[in-house]
Amino acid sequence: MSILVFVEQRDGRVRSIVREVLGEATRLAAVLGGPVAGICPAASDPGLAALGDAGAERVLLATHEAFACYDASGYTQAVVAAIEALKPQVVLFGASAMGRDLAPRVAARLGVGLATDCTALAADGGRLIATRPVFAGKAIQKAAFPRSPALASLRPKVFAPAAPSGRAAAVEPLATSFDPVAARAKVVRMAAAAGGKVDLTEADVIVSGGRGLKEPQNFKLIEELAEALGAAVGASRAAVDAGWRPHSEQVGQTGKTVSPKLYVAVGISGAIQHLAGMSSSRCIVAINKDPEAPIFKVADYGVVGDLFEVVPALTEAVKQLNAHV
């Protein structure tokens, strides 16, 4: 038995999701047995030896100058080459934008099953069972893999990194026959989001606003609280459909499903689609003037009141706390 982890890098840096996936890989390896290895397509070594500390015994490095940016066909070829070389029984990806694009390509090329966006993995008598939210979290599906290797992508912010081992990973080159001239899709540039904001799916804290804010300008209150908390800004579908916020900020069944440590819902009543997308957050705070709002049924802490008074007071209190720490 062995486990292979896709090592995702961007701009020459290994992304934090990789340590989360390696953490789960080492826990699985303790049950299923076998070493944990990585495969990293990159333009040059992004410091892969350091992944030993996160649980990788060895990392295969597939270098090509075209691998500086994500390239679906090239990365697929590299991961498939690593699978053919190491013959793992389980292959894990982060369910990031890159992992969610890449994993189905690898699965289809190998003709094997893939479970997307898993929140738990278990070894049941030597067979892998993937647990994954469906219907944006309204239900939980458990899936098994009739063929080997089993492929799964893991939801960000759910799996803990392994305790530091203090070891270094062996970094070994992996040859690929990638021909960039033949590539028919090419990332030509990356347009950065304003201010290099944290993506909702990777944020530890999220402050979301809804129609209770009455006007798009009032999202300033949300932004100020988010800044004080070091949080990303989210929005309800109603706020997005009204054109107040970009759809990339929408939380819920036709937006993003999130599991932050702290989710603050402001002026959001809690439509079933929204609740589905955020109910797996560790701690939920709701601020709403309607004590009957469904959001209070999932909130750990609720404040019934006028958000235009409560939110600025909360922002001030958090700032004071930050000043004292």
Next chain:
Amino acid sequence: MIQVVCIKQVADTETRVRVAADGRNLDPTGVTWVANPYDEIALEQALRIREQQGSGEVVAVSVGGPGVQTTLRNALAMGADRAIHLKTERIAPDPLSVACALAEELRGAGAELVWFGKQAVDDDQAQVGPMVAERLDLPCVTMVASFTLEGGRVTAEREVEGGREVVEVALPAVLTAEKGLAEPRYASLKGIMAAKRKPIEEKPARLGEPALEVVALELPPPRGAGKVVGQGVEAVSELVRLLREEARAI
């Protein structure tokens, strides 16, 4: 130019999920079935391209039981020219099986653009689009939030963490639509009338053997009862204390 839009019929997002007696699937009782919202965005984008070009054909394809014909009929009412129903009796076939059936149908069909939604809002797998691309050896861009077509070349932007990747793609290609790409139109009365005369071709879906097997569908554990900390501004200091000392969230 031929464009194919692959549409999955799903439970409406208002649905309260109940587990069927088999313990593995959605209980279909009382469920309203609709087109996957992201697939409708893809269809809208395809229709706009046909309208801009002033020619071409948009073909809607769906894999499923007899019920999916209502969803295909709605796609025809929105403006698709014809539809193909790949018939299967298997409930909720796995993504690779569906991708194999679609790829078999699309192979040699001459489509320049094959559209999907970025994921279906029922099983949230987000796999079938890129899997079809792989089976057909086509380039693929997933989660497309903006799209331009000029001189037989597509420039697509896809949302990634902290920004957007700008991708250039040669045709033919597979694209999966993110929300915000195009706001789907409602079917007009004229469109609904016209759809009745448009053809839906029926043929068996060639699914192949399952690559992923659902062993259970469960409801998530209910969240423990929360508490209302208080009313208005007076509750703020207690809220901060609880978040700090009890929840250790700040």
